[in-house]
Amino acid sequence: MPITLRGRSVLTLEEFTPDELRFLLRLAADLKTEKRSGKEIPRLSRRNIALIFEKESTRTRTGFEVAAHDQGAHVTYWGPSGSHLGRRESIRDTARVLGRFYDAIEYRGRSQDAVDELAAHAGVPVYNGLTDESHPTHALGDFLTMQEFSEKPLSQVVVAYLGDGRGNVARSLAIGAAKLGVDLRIVSPPIFWPAKSFIVQVTSEARAHGGRFTVLEHVGAGVLGADFIYTAPWLGEEETGWAERIRLLAPFGVRANVMEATENPHTKFMHCLPACHDRNSEVGARIAKQFGIECMEVSDAVFQSKASIVFDQAENRMHTIKSILIATIAG
Structure with missing residues (x-):
């Protein structure tokens, strides 16, 4: 039909x-x-x-x-x-x-x-x-990108999302992944896990379509075997609570060791953009000055690497x- x-x-x-x-x-x-x-x-x-x-x-x-x-x-x-x-x-x-x-x-x-x-x-x-x-329009672009950069069908792809699992990008990615049979893992501190009702809903949807949905805290277990490592900005437009969010999310930043921990030489890096990967933006310079860090959710080395497909994604x-x-x- x-x-x-x-x-x-x-x-x-x-x-x-x-x-x-x-x-x-x-x-x-x-x-x-x-x-x-x-x-x-x-x-x-x-x-x-x-x-x-x-x-x-x-x-x-x-x-x-x-x-x-x-x-x-x-x-x-x-x-x-x-x-x-x-x-x-x-x-x-x-x-x-x-x-x-x-x-x-x-x-x-x-x-x-x-x-x-x-x-x-x-x-x-x-x-x-x-x-x-x-x-939703962003998530569709993400899945088109995954199709292009994997020799496997989406139903065999593994995606690890590191960061705030409650955000709009993570939620839309989870819903789409469940329907398309993707193995999606949200890897974040428990305080940033999606609501339990959402986890139950998406887990059920994933099972119905041959996929998997997992929420976990351990980065090594979360990224092992991943075809794609995905992250998003840690900070929104509001300027409250930045220090606490950075402290909690710091262990979940995508650095070279995270990419290596996949044990998959073909792993690609994805980001919804804009990314705080250096101090060459107003926010990046401010973060560097205020918190003494050059990057947040992704290092410049990973962002600029051959594994990065962020601009194809955009x-x-x-x-x-x-x-x-x-x-x-x-x-």
Whole structure:
């Protein structure tokens, strides 16, 4: 039976079946080949897409803008102060207005409830470009990258995620991995483990699809045999609690010894970016000065190594976003 996602929103990966996720990944791979060969076919001519960003963005914004442009669609960008959304006008009313003008809406902000409410009332597909709970478009790009850099199918891949296992990237990665049969291990201090209910849910989903989901504290056991070591920023935009987070997460930083502990010479390193791997950014310089460390979640040596595929991973965000746009708007 053919897979049809026309008119669907992408709010989390939970509402998609494994076959639907695999369909989006196949489409993304085909679209990437088209673009690189110079033979891309615009499928979204005369479509209009609203991009609402209540939080800063580099890869999500450029991913949506370039994907839309390549496919012949037009976008309107709103930053944090660009609309009345949630301030002078309810999310419901804004959704009903934008649904009259646009063929689809992307939202990036804190509240999962906000993007869910947009989808409930817009009448057009709504895409979650990041909330505190979920980052589905990012996770799809991650799985496309894993497909490209492993000779094994995803159902045989082992991924070790080091750091805060409660974050939106870790949660979306876990849900997608469970549906695709990946062996995913969250390796972090117990204080940063996902909620027990989430662990139970994802473990059950993984078993149903031939995968595994494990949460553990021991780095050596967690990374042994891993095909991919994945990490994410330790610090959010809030400037409270930095010292304590750094202290707790320090043993889980990805250094050369962690890559070696996999005992897999082909292990690749992944990061959702931005990464604090040196002092060549405002935050990196501040961390170095305040805490006396050159890097946090990953060393510069690992980040710059041949094992690092972080920029392939970043590019693939655009290809999977493009597949979402085409599947849900063009049909």
